[in-house]
Amino acid sequence: MSWRTDYKDTDELRFFTELTQVPRPSGHLDRIRAFLMDFAESNGLEHEADDAGNLLIRRKGTGRIIVLQGHMDIVATCSSGMEFDFENVPLDTYIEDGWMHARGTTLGGDDGGGLALMMCALTDPALEGIDLECLFTADEEVGLMGALGMKEGWLSGRVLINLDSEDIREITIGSAGSADVEAVFPFTPEEDSNKAYRVEISGLRGGHSAGEIDRDRGNAILIVAEFLRRMRGVRIASFKGGSASNVIPMSASALFTAPDGCSVDRIFEEYSAGCVNLLEEPDYVFTLRPSECTESWNQEDSSAYLDCIVSCPNGVFERDEYGVKTSSNLGIADQGRIVAKPRSSDMAALRKLISNQSELFRSRGATVEDPVAFPAWKESDDSELVKLASDTYRDYFGCEPRVVVTHGGLESSTIKDKHPGMEAISIGPTVLGAHTPDEKIDLRTLTEAKGYLFELIHRLSE
Template sequence: MEVNDLSPRALWQNFARLNAVPRASKKEKQVIDFMWSFGETLGLDTFQDAAGNVVIKKPATPGMENRQTVVLQSHLDMVHQKNGDTDFDFDTQGINMYVDGDWVKAKGTTLGADNGIGVATIMALLAATDVEHPALEALFTIDEETGMTGAKELDPIPFKGKILLNLDTEEDDELTIGCAGGIDTNTSYTYEQVGVSEGHIAFEINIKGLMGGHSGMDIHKGRGNANKLMNRLLHAAKKSIAIQLHRVDGGSLRNAIPRESTAVVVVPEAEKLLFQAFFGIYTAVLKEENQTVEPGLQFLINECPLPEMVMADADFVNIVNALYAVPNGVYRMSPDIEGLVEASSNLARVVIKDGRFVTQSLQRSSVESTKDDVAQAVGAGFENIGCEVSLSGDYPGWKPNPDSAILRLMASLYTDRFGKAPKVEACHAGLECGILGGHLPGMDMISFGPTIRGAHSPDERVQISSVEKFWSYLLEVLKAIPEREKTM
């Protein structure tokens, strides 16, 4: 079966149309134009603000004119990540999707279900002629994945709605009413290079096969971080063998747990067998540690051409020590909400090349003070070796409102329809609701969506039956939106 043939057909057809358009964060012009054209073709009022956010308004269906206006919101950009052995150009190619049982997947790349399913859902509602709904204000934001720029720079003037449905949650039995904020810590350092003397050989080391995933939603699952694993290997090798470091390239995006890392090291020919033996023994230990969570973890080693330059030993020691010490993973669990990660850090990117050492990491927390604390903890270790440290992309969390009127309505409808109460959660991912609430005072907000697994990784997939469940539930919610309060 093809994706276009799945049910609800209008939703899946729009998802396929959307996934044919390249839409990386900060490269959204094509998808902005696509969405503008979509609204214009339907004859609906279509706006674009200075940031690039697109707003499309649709009047209420007959008999629903007195209901409260609803803002439907999803983000246009997607995480672009692929497996190292996948030949794919995100700037020019559409996503290659396929159906696998009850799941839609992509071939070697991220799928874009985060948040493309939300976008496609709103598109289907805007185009529908047989769906009862109140007046709709569809908000398609840009650059959610790398800074939430669209939400931060939103022009609030066009909006009349006081209920916002964010369609960016990844468990179909959850209603999300709060989320973490985030901040990026970026570091850079210029290291000394020295020439490689005679009598040495080089090895390329590759770490691959890790699960990766969303650095918010998956950070508590104990998954391996390729950057931390590579650094452990280099740190241990340096203690017993006279290795030198030429380069490292690990991770990809700051909001994805790193799946792969590559390093090139130089070893004296006289220590070749010793290094190979060490590599076999030490990587076996790392695989044993991670076998439950990371059964696909691979450590590969091959001889490669000898480089001309390597990092000076003093810098090598300082850098691997700094990387070893940097916090990664869960930093603090919430003392107030059982099972919720309060603060975390993801060492997302490590690059050592041609005299420059740079890192990118993302810290998240539902509490502003601990978000600052974990960012300072990450930065301090790098400052101690002389790195330049900068913070960017700061965005606030979304404070839960357990007395929300839209929560009460949606929880009741869910229970009646599915025979059990939904989970009401705050999540550790970053959602735009906290920022949007600052622009739109008094907005009653909730986030929900179908089941998505492996977001921000090439293992991303969306459950077909869950999408159908989500769609039917959303239609019921829209029909049940209450009337506007009358003013005297």
């Protein structure tokens, strides 16, 4: 069977391009929801929103009901030193060698590719007469909030195709569980007359904390904290790093003071020289300069905060046949706040990691609310859906798919929990650099993914 790879003048490219012009960072989804409602109404499709901000669009037909699902929100990250109003300004996109990029910002291929495929499925005559439920979920990138908040039994279908995977070569049959462990420290600034400095690092590559956690990407928060810990008597006036718990921090800065006699400049020179040898990062900038401040945390509180950052379990802890099994990302440090995102496909390992991090933060005086742990998920090896998806892939592409369990979190697990008896897989076009300004989508694979999805839907509906 042959398939189309010419993406030009296709519905999927048109829909995806339109989506890039609708601002939709997490927590600000009114515009995208209204856009999709208008799309449904203009095509005569039933639609329904729920209290969690999700949108369900139905294409009525006969036979087995098939559920397609993707999330509306995007991670809002831009290049170091750049400011961008993600809430109000459309993305500035361009196409180069078959890949679409955004200038200086995330593109929203995660999960704009999935949304575009659902819009195609809802309108293409090739799927006329097939009963489809297309679920557009809210705020996936900040804790699967839409999936968690949807009511049980909202969906009638029991076959779920999640469209949030990022490699055309793969069929995902499971995903890791995860949580956000957030600590808040009740530190109060005090008068400080010591000499002040600002240390800052920017331009690190960052990346998705699931897909790139094992690629030796520098964590900007840890780099700054390790430097500050090398000096006695340091007091922190401000500390800020990272953009989201599921993004490896690309930049961080701290305003601090040091007592007379502390060789701040010499220590920085030695430390930054060591970073050059350790960091496999081509374009970062690490600076120290004199500054001013009149208040800061006392030495004890400053030390406790830095101890928590440096001691917080971070990186890869366990692997299995599918790749990374257990990891954590220290994603945010913002004044008296720290957020880590542990992940694991083993829920016992996840709970242990959550407990260790929570106990560490509490032991240094922080308040930590018990986090919600999103469940891991894996389809059985004899699943009818997995077998049919693999057979269809083989027939359509003429090669074997890679059947994988992703270290990322997918909403499939939460949606399945609310709909007993549901089977699920995840597929999607190839997206690289998700959650970073380097994000890009291979438009040829967007067209390939549509063809494969349509063929799979036809076979499922027979």
